[in-house]
Amino acid sequence: MSEERRKFTREGAEQRKLALIQATLELVAEKGVRGATVRGIAERADVTQGLIRHYFSSKEELISAAYDHHMTQMSDLTFAPATMDPGSARDRLRVLVHSSLTPPVVDPRSIALWAGFLNKVQHDAGMKATHEKTYLDFRDRLERLIREALEEAGIAASPARLNQFATACNALIDGLWMEGGALPEAFAPGELSRIGLESVGAIIGLPLEP
Amino acid sequence: MSEERRKFTREGAEQRKLALIQATLELVAEKGVRGATVRGIAERADVTQGLIRHYFSSKEELISAAYDHHMTQMSDLTFAPATMDPGSARDRLRVLVHSSLTPPVVDPRSIALWAGFLNKVQHDAGMKATHEKTYLDFRDRLERLIREALEEAGIAASPARLNQFATACNALIDGLWMEGGALPEAFAPGELSRIGLESVGAIIGLPLEP
DNA sequence: GCGGTAATTATACACTTGAATAATTAATAC
DNA sequence: GTATTAATTATTCAAGTGTATAATTACCGC
Numbered sequence: 001m002s003e004e005r006r007k008f009t010r011e012g013a014e015q016r017k018l019a020l021i022q023a024t025l026e027l028v029a030e031k032g033v034r035g036a037t038v039r040g041i042a043e044r045a046d047v048t049q050g051l052i053r054h055y056f057s058s059k060e061e062l063i064s065a066a067y068d069h070h071m072t073q074m075s076d077l078t079f080a081p082a083t084m085d086p087g088s089a090r091d092r093l094r095v096l097v098h099s100s101l102t103p104p105v106v107d108p109r110s111i112a113l114w115a116g117f118l119n120k121v122q123h124d125a126g127m128k129a130t131h132e133k134t135y136l137d138f139r140d141r142l143e144r145l146i147r148e149a150l151e152e153a154g155i156a157a158s159p160a161r162l163n164q165f166a167t168a169c170n171a172l173i174d175g176l177w178m179e180g181g182a183l184p185e186a187f188a189p190g191e192l193s194r195i196g197l198e199s200v201g202a203i204i205g206l207p208l209e210p
Numbered sequence: 211m212s213e214e215r216r217k218f219t220r221e222g223a224e225q226r227k228l229a230l231i232q233a234t235l236e237l238v239a240e241k242g243v244r245g246a247t248v249r250g251i252a253e254r255a256d257v258t259q260g261l262i263r264h265y266f267s268s269k270e271e272l273i274s275a276a277y278d279h280h281m282t283q284m285s286d287l288t289f290a291p292a293t294m295d296p297g298s299a300r301d302r303l304r305v306l307v308h309s310s311l312t313p314p315v316v317d318p319r320s321i322a323l324w325a326g327f328l329n330k331v332q333h334d335a336g337m338k339a340t341h342e343k344t345y346l347d348f349r350d351r352l353e354r355l356i357r358e359a360l361e362e363a364g365i366a367a368s369p370a371r372l373n374q375f376a377t378a379c380n381a382l383i384d385g386l387w388m389e390g391g392a393l394p395e396a397f398a399p400g401e402l403s404r405i406g407l408e409s410v411g412a413i414i415g416l417p418l419e420p
Numbered sequence: 421g422c423g424g425t426a427a428t429t430a431t432a433c434a435c436t437t438g439a440a441t442a443a444t445t446a447a448t449a450c
Numbered sequence: 451g452t453a454t455t456a457a458t459t460a461t462t463c464a465a466g467t468g469t470a471t472a473a474t475t476a477c478c479g480c
Binding site: 030031032033034035111112114115116118119122164167168170171172173174175176178179195196198199202203205 | 240241242243244245321322324325326328329332374377378380381382383384385386388389405406408409412413415
């Protein structure tokens with residue numbers, strides 16, 4: 001009964017890295033960064049643990065890479081629809097709010113990832129930078145759209161007021177995103193988006209619903 | 211140079227438990243549940259690790275107790291001011307929004323605790339129950355205050371609409387609470403509360419600012 | 421076919437973890 | 451004072467952790 005060595009196939013570096021990153025994200029969502037052990041990640045990606053060190057010089061680096069990947073993907077998912085749309089600013093604002101409040105952006109896994117990474121984000125300078133960049137990006141984009149939509153409608157608003165609108169709308173969207181991810185069954189499809197549109201409209205004084 | 215045994219004094223059970231719970235909360239906020247090791251907790255509470263097992267049958271139980279303690283305290287801090295106030299519903303709504311968006315409820319540590327506990331909350335039935343109870347409590351309370359304030363002002367709103375208002379305002383408050391805790395230096399004292407009051411007012415169609 | 425080499429597996433190591441148990445000792449009653 | 455006892459410390463244990471290094475082997479060019 002000789003224990004035979006495990007068979008394997010060689011894969012491209014990028015593909016293997018991606019598999020490791022995806023396995024990492026799964027485990028971070030399930031158990032947090034400390035619960036995502038190198039052995040667990042390797043098993044999830046169907047390789048042995050030594051391979052992780054071959055592609056990433058430490059667990060720390062793998063975690064950072066996974067966080068970057070996740071944030072980029074979320075950002076893309078959120079903004080892609082609003083970029084496509086060539087309509088009015090009001091339409092683009094509508095689309096941004098909608099895509100921020102529907103799957104796949106709204107997803108229990110995203111909440112778990114957000115929570116799982118938070119500690120690392122607060123303590124690791126690199127991850128903190130990634131986080132703030134993503135956050136400010138969204139907020140600036142939101143503020144610009146609000147400004148343009150209001151101008152379009154002939155509504156005047158001071159910079160301070162625009163800033164306040166952006167803060168409030170950003171918070172509203174974050175909060176709805178959290179509620180939707182935390183209690184997925186509590187909302188009918190499209191309900192979250194509808195509430196978001198109506199509330200953003202009320203806050204900035206410009207109805208957004210069709 | 212004989213290593214001498216550590217001196218100690220006996221304390222009341224409740225006092226020791228509380229010290230252990232507070233040490234646990236500190237460490238969960240700093241490093242998450244898995245990072246809060248029994249040895250770390252014991253050190254923080256200035257006892258040796260064996261004592262934890264004397265008061266809690268497992269780490270799991272200590273974590274649950276700490277979560278309960280934290281949630282109860284947050285709930286008390288949030289509602290105490292609104293309960294004191296004997297004024298109009300509108301005033302009570304004002305006070306609730308304000309106390310939800312000022313220290314000590316708004317605090318970086320609260321965010322870290324929220325994130326640190328999330329995983330456990332999702333997987334442990336008892337903690338999940340505690341969480342949902344606290345969440346629904348706040349939301350119901352908010353909805354009732356909104357309903358009463360609108361009635362007071364002679365504004366009609368269907369149950370569905372009230373429900374939507376409560377969801378939106380709850381999300382707004384959660385989101386502002388998160389922003390305030392995550393970027394404490396980004397907001398002047400009282401700014402968060404002001405934005406919250408103005409936005410809740412806009413959402414429900416009843417100005418709340420003085 | 422056949423080396424060569426980098427991708428992959430396997431093994432080892434020092435350290436941490438939660439839990440269990442044994443050994444002490446501070447406070448209390450008498 | 452002395453006995454009692456429960457609070458507290460000390461020690462032990464098996465399992466799990468990230469990292470380091472050695473041993474294989476699948477694939478590519480020839």
